[in-house]
Amino acid sequence: MPRPRNTRKLPRRLLGALLGASILGLTGCASDESTPGPSALPDTLPPAIPSQLSIERFGAVRYQLTTDWFGATPAVDGPGYTFVTDLGYRVHLEHAEASLGDVELVPCDTAANWPRRLWRTLSPIRIAHAAHSAVPDATNARLDVIDDLMAQPTHTAGPTPATGVAYCQAHILFVPLADAEGLGVSGGIRGTFTPPDGGEPQRLSGRINLRNGGSVVLEGAPDEIIPGATVEMVRYPAYALDGLQLERLTSLELGFEFLSGLAKTTRTRVQPD
Amino acid sequence: MNRVHLLCAICTLSSWGCDDETPSSDDGPANGGAAAAGGVTGAGDPPAGMGGEAAGMGGDSSGMGGEPTGMVAPPSGTPPANPACADLWNGVDETFIECEGAAAVVAWSLMDLTGVTIDNEGQTWSPCVEARCTADEILVAANALPHYDFVPTTPNALVMADTVYRIPARPSLVDQEGAVTADSLLGCEDALAQYARAPNQATNNEPSGLCIQNGNAQVAYDELMDGSRFYWQQLPCLGYAGFLTNGSPYFGPNEGPMPDPWGNPLFAGPNVAGEPENDLRGGAVLDMCGGHTAFSMHYHGVNEACFAMDENRHPTASYAEAAQTWSLDTWLNDACESASPIVGWNADGYPIKGSCICVERGADGRCTVLKRARSSWAYQGLHSHGERPDTLAVEGNACSGHEDCCTDNNCDFRCTYSVFDAPQADGGTVAEKRCVLLDYAWCTHQYIDRSVADVADTHFAYLDRCNGYEGPDGYAYHATGSFPYIAACYRGAPTASAGGGMGMGPGGMRPGGMGRPGMGGMNGMLPSCEELGRRDRCCGDGMCRGPETPENCPADC
Numbered sequence: 001m002p003r004p005r006n007t008r009k010l011p012r013r014l015l016g017a018l019l020g021a022s023i024l025g026l027t028g029c030a031s032d033e034s035t036p037g038p039s040a041l042p043d044t045l046p047p048a049i050p051s052q053l054s055i056e057r058f059g060a061v062r063y064q065l066t067t068d069w070f071g072a073t074p075a076v077d078g079p080g081y082t083f084v085t086d087l088g089y090r091v092h093l094e095h096a097e098a099s100l101g102d103v104e105l106v107p108c109d110t111a112a113n114w115p116r117r118l119w120r121t122l123s124p125i126r127i128a129h130a131a132h133s134a135v136p137d138a139t140n141a142r143l144d145v146i147d148d149l150m151a152q153p154t155h156t157a158g159p160t161p162a163t164g165v166a167y168c169q170a171h172i173l174f175v176p177l178a179d180a181e182g183l184g185v186s187g188g189i190r191g192t193f194t195p196p197d198g199g200e201p202q203r204l205s206g207r208i209n210l211r212n213g214g215s216v217v218l219e220g221a222p223d224e225i226i227p228g229a230t231v232e233m234v235r236y237p238a239y240a241l242d243g244l245q246l247e248r249l250t251s252l253e254l255g256f257e258f259l260s261g262l263a264k265t266t267r268t269r270v271q272p273d
Numbered sequence: 274m275n276r277v278h279l280l281c282a283i284c285t286l287s288s289w290g291c292d293d294e295t296p297s298s299d300d301g302p303a304n305g306g307a308a309a310a311g312g313v314t315g316a317g318d319p320p321a322g323m324g325g326e327a328a329g330m331g332g333d334s335s336g337m338g339g340e341p342t343g344m345v346a347p348p349s350g351t352p353p354a355n356p357a358c359a360d361l362w363n364g365v366d367e368t369f370i371e372c373e374g375a376a377a378v379v380a381w382s383l384m385d386l387t388g389v390t391i392d393n394e395g396q397t398w399s400p401c402v403e404a405r406c407t408a409d410e411i412l413v414a415a416n417a418l419p420h421y422d423f424v425p426t427t428p429n430a431l432v433m434a435d436t437v438y439r440i441p442a443r444p445s446l447v448d449q450e451g452a453v454t455a456d457s458l459l460g461c462e463d464a465l466a467q468y469a470r471a472p473n474q475a476t477n478n479e480p481s482g483l484c485i486q487n488g489n490a491q492v493a494y495d496e497l498m499d500g501s502r503f504y505w506q507q508l509p510c511l512g513y514a515g516f517l518t519n520g521s522p523y524f525g526p527n528e529g530p531m532p533d534p535w536g537n538p539l540f541a542g543p544n545v546a547g548e549p550e551n552d553l554r555g556g557a558v559l560d561m562c563g564g565h566t567a568f569s570m571h572y573h574g575v576n577e578a579c580f581a582m583d584e585n586r587h588p589t590a591s592y593a594e595a596a597q598t599w600s601l602d603t604w605l606n607d608a609c610e611s612a613s614p615i616v617g618w619n620a621d622g623y624p625i626k627g628s629c630i631c632v633e634r635g636a637d638g639r640c641t642v643l644k645r646a647r648s649s650w651a652y653q654g655l656h657s658h659g660e661r662p663d664t665l666a667v668e669g670n671a672c673s674g675h676e677d678c679c680t681d682n683n684c685d686f687r688c689t690y691s692v693f694d695a696p697q698a699d700g701g702t703v704a705e706k707r708c709v710l711l712d713y714a715w716c717t718h719q720y721i722d723r724s725v726a727d728v729a730d731t732h733f734a735y736l737d738r739c740n741g742y743e744g745p746d747g748y749a750y751h752a753t754g755s756f757p758y759i760a761a762c763y764r765g766a767p768t769a770s771a772g773g774g775m776g777m778g779p780g781g782m783r784p785g786g787m788g789r790p791g792m793g794g795m796n797g798m799l800p801s802c803e804e805l806g807r808r809d810r811c812c813g814d815g816m817c818r819g820p821e822t823p824e825n826c827p828a829d830c
Binding site for chain 2: 101104106144169173175176178182208209210211212214250252255256257260264
């Protein structure tokens with residue numbers, strides 16, 4: 001069950017984080033107009049800086065989802081982008097897609113808020129299935145679109161009503177949606193890779209049909225209660241394969257790990273109305 | 274469990290105990306297994322002479338466990354300790370002995386997760402599960418993490434829930450004293466009335482009375498058509514009911530009051546892995562191994578491929594690969610190729626296995642008749658408890674897709690698989706897709722006595738009310754593709770566990786502090802309605818229903 005993703009990688013990426021942060025100006029990352037950065041510069045994405053979003057009850061929440069190939073360069077010998085993963089794999093992606101299912105805000109009480117979760121775990125008064133799976137917050141919005149990450153379209157969802165609680169995270173869910181043949185696909189990539197120790201490029205093909213997702217912290221929320229907001233969510237495909245030993249993964253595993261990485265490297269930015 | 278049964282149970286362990294007559298045709302993904310785990314150094318190797326097979330993962334249960342042809346020595350002794358579990362034993366004041374006999378079967382059936390790490394949204398965590406034995410009990414320490422990377426399909430975070438489960442070393446049948454007839458427990462007309470009145474609002478408590486939410490767990494019995502009497506004890510409605518071989522708990526076959534009132538844990542999910550979800554969403558969807566998060570990771574169903582182990586008890590398949598075998602149709606209707614291995618243990622000490630049963634063995638131990646387990650719980654519909662409201666008009670209708678049951682996405686029905694009563698069919702049931710209600714998992718199903726059903730010409734064997742089967746390998750529960758998915762009740766007496774009381778999930782269980790499931794009242798008396806803050810189905814509401822008996826609630830009974 002464990003998969004070959006190298007998780008001991010954070011320290012060596014701190015320098016890159018600072019560099020990346022300076023490039024982005026800590027603005028929560030770029031929009032869909034951003035041009036791909038030079039592959040030699042960023043070693044990693046800037047660290048996400050958490051904030052707490054408070055919107056008036058029934059205030060409007062909108063979402064804007066974009067893709068940014070920051071960290072990659074346009075391929076010179078064909079379509080797509082090239083980049084180098086943190087483990088040294090040189091990757092050329094010709095195709096990348098992800099099926100956007102749901103997005104929603106995560107109340108701080110549900111999010112990975114350690115003091116609250118610790119209290120909830122220790123509290124003698126507990127309701128077994130409160131905050132149970134798939135009880136969506138009112139801010140839940142459906143997209144149901146197979147997103148061509150190469151084309152970098154912008155997708156919007158909402159408005160949905162805020163419930164008046166404080167939000168700490170946004171959850172993004174990829175779900176299997178019907179492709180042109182009617183088969184379920186939640187994510188896929190296609191291209192080539194060259195291992196860190198060199199050699200001939202090898203084919204890279206991953207496709208998955210399972211749900212996957214992740215919760216990421218909200219960045220840039222103001223300290224005050226606001227009437228409404230747009231939550232910008234930016235995916236960074238060039239970092240979604242970090243930590244993976246690509247030659248060891250089956251197509252299903254590669255597709256699944258790509259979605260995991262895409263969710264984990266998503267960055268958000270709160271734009272008050 | 275008598276001696277013969279014990280030996281046979283040992284024989285059907287997934288990884289060792291028997292020579293393999295039908296070796297797996299699939300060795301699993303090349304990158305799976307111990308090599309991918311990193312740092313696995315062979316701790317927990319099975320005892321000498323316990324050779325086995327690497328359980329492959331092909332479709333459903335094929336290739337998992339193998340079919341025994343003969344018996345070899347059972348595992349003995351206590352498996353090597355998992356360092357990640359060390360702190361979990363703090364405060365456990367017991368005298369441990371070597372695990373032998375049936376206790377060793379439990380201990381060696383658990384995954385060896387030493388050195389295994391999982392990814393939890395960027396954090397590296399170490400799941401752990403290990404057993405120690407006393408003279409009377411088997412104690413299993415676990416942190417209730419999955420053995421595969423967390424799949425955050427909902428905003429609910431994964432949490433570590435340090436736990437020490439206890440199961441009896443020698444399972445015993447439930448205490449028959451005070452047992453009531455099963456019919457006296459039913460209260461599903463409340464659910465129907467509530468659904469007719471306000472379908473999105475749940476009854477205050479799980480209405481069937483067939484599981485225990487507050488107060489003492491009730492022992493009940495069925496007078497079966499074969500002349501026997503079957504005693505059973507209520508399963509907790511919410512919270513821990515038993516545990517799986519990865520150390521995570523399993524919960525009973527219902528969700529909480531929302532989003533779907535006391536809903537069915539599997540109906541909201543896909544029928545088969547990869548099914549497009551364009552028209553589907555909502556419900557408490559499980560991952561494709563059968564689990565999801567609330568206060569802790571827990572399972573409502575079992576995809577056997579996810580729990581396959583190699584001879585060193587290491588999990589063999591990645592989530593992405595194992596999940597592909599999710600298929601309710603296969604788990605209900607396909608013929609079996611080999612007997613299913615143990616995937617968990619119920620709180621009463623009996624094993625939980627997959628859906629393929631060896632129902633007959635030859636003198637040499639070879640399985641001569643293999644059958645698919647079929648639940649005796651048939652989908653009868655919520656409407657079966659009274660007058661059918663218009664809102665339940667489609668319930669039970671044949672369907673091929675979601676659109677046959679719903680006109681929009683705001684719909685309480687799914688087109689999915691269950692077992693349906695069909696007197697004209699071989700064996701008396703069919704397992705097929707129909708429009709089923711997401712809500713009230715217990716009340717939409719009904720246990721039908723199949724003790725005299727003629728299944729000689731079928732590929733399946735009926736399970737008892739608890740979803741168990743007494744066969745040549747002894748008694749075991751069997752995970753099924755239809756309700757109750759794992760178990761519906763305890764056939765044996767649970768020695769120690771939580772559950773029963775509202776919200777007693779495994780995260781709250783600490784060593785030494787656990788009582789019998791459902792032990793909520795003082796001196797065996799039910800708490801009053803006032804104490805519980807409830808208006809019905811409690812002691813003092815003027816009606817003798819649910820867990821109430823003359824003994825524990827004379828005011829109402």
